[in-house]
Amino acid sequence: MKKFSKSAIISLIIGVAILFTACGNATASNNNAEESLSKLDQIKKAGKIVVGTSADYPPYEFHKEVNGKDEIVGFDISIAKEIAKDLGVELEIKDMDFDGLLLALNADKVDFVMAGMTPDPERVKAVDFSKIYYNAVHGIVIKAENKDTLKTVDDLTGKKIGAQKGAIQEKIAEAEIKDLQLKSLAKIPDLILEVKNNKIDAVVMEKPVADSYVDKNKDLMLMDVTFDDGEGGSAVAVKKGSTDLVNEINKTLDRLIKDGSVDKFVLEAIEMVDGE
Ligand code: ARG
DSSP: OOOOOHHHHHHHHHHHHHHHHHHHHHHHHHHHHHHHSOHHHHHHHHTEEEEEEOOEETTTEEEEEETTEEEEESHHHHHHHHHHHHHTOEEEEEEOOGGGHHHHHHTTSOSEEOSSOOOOHHHHHHEEEEEEEEOOOEEEEEEGGGTTTOOSGGGGTTOEEEEETTSHHHHHHHHHSTTOEEEEESOHHHHHHHHHTTSSSEEEEEHHHHHHHHHHOTTEEEEEEEEOOSSOOEEEEEETTOHHHHHHHHHHHHHHHHTTHHHHHHHHHHHHHHTO
């Protein structure tokens, strides 16, 4: 076997080292170029925008079989499609637990969040929000057989109350109902099951969502009480500092609010829930 001289081996090692450093630098400068692009430019370059949602919230967002295929639909999704269309890019939908959405946004796993999300003061510290595109109060779902014992908020005192994990309804329930035993679960359908099975007494959720579930479950009903959170309403969340993106989103929202499309999307979404 041919022997390599010591100096040949050393120059080989140096050569490989230089090659590695060069490659390393090339990737580093690529990353820098990517980072110096604004969020909006990155999206345009990719030709795609990713929305994060929690599709357990009809008529905002929910799963539905369309032509034998499972799809995520709802008025948030209709609005998200318009946002993508106005930007000239494809829309990709990522479905996850509600309480993981803002983490995903800040980790760049999604470009924006649409999930009937209320811009409450705590969230406003962590992310940026668009204008409000839809307002709703909060309803309370109970078992129909309990309608005579659960009539007023006082009747809920000390009861087991459900709310979605990470949602403002946890705080609303705690503020409005005395001595409650709060049960937080990640998914709305699981909370609904808990009421149906008498594991909890009531669930607080946005009224249009409560209506959807009550329509589908004849053993459930809405209490005659609603909670208004004051700050209310749903807005689109983007990563903090994505000013150009949120400006574009607000333009689309302005258009859709002004020409009545949001109202139309809400009605269409409610029809889709009913049509199941
Ligand atoms: N509006 C409430 C909040 O922002 C609940 C939203 C829940 N959304 C959902 N897609 N499950 O906390």
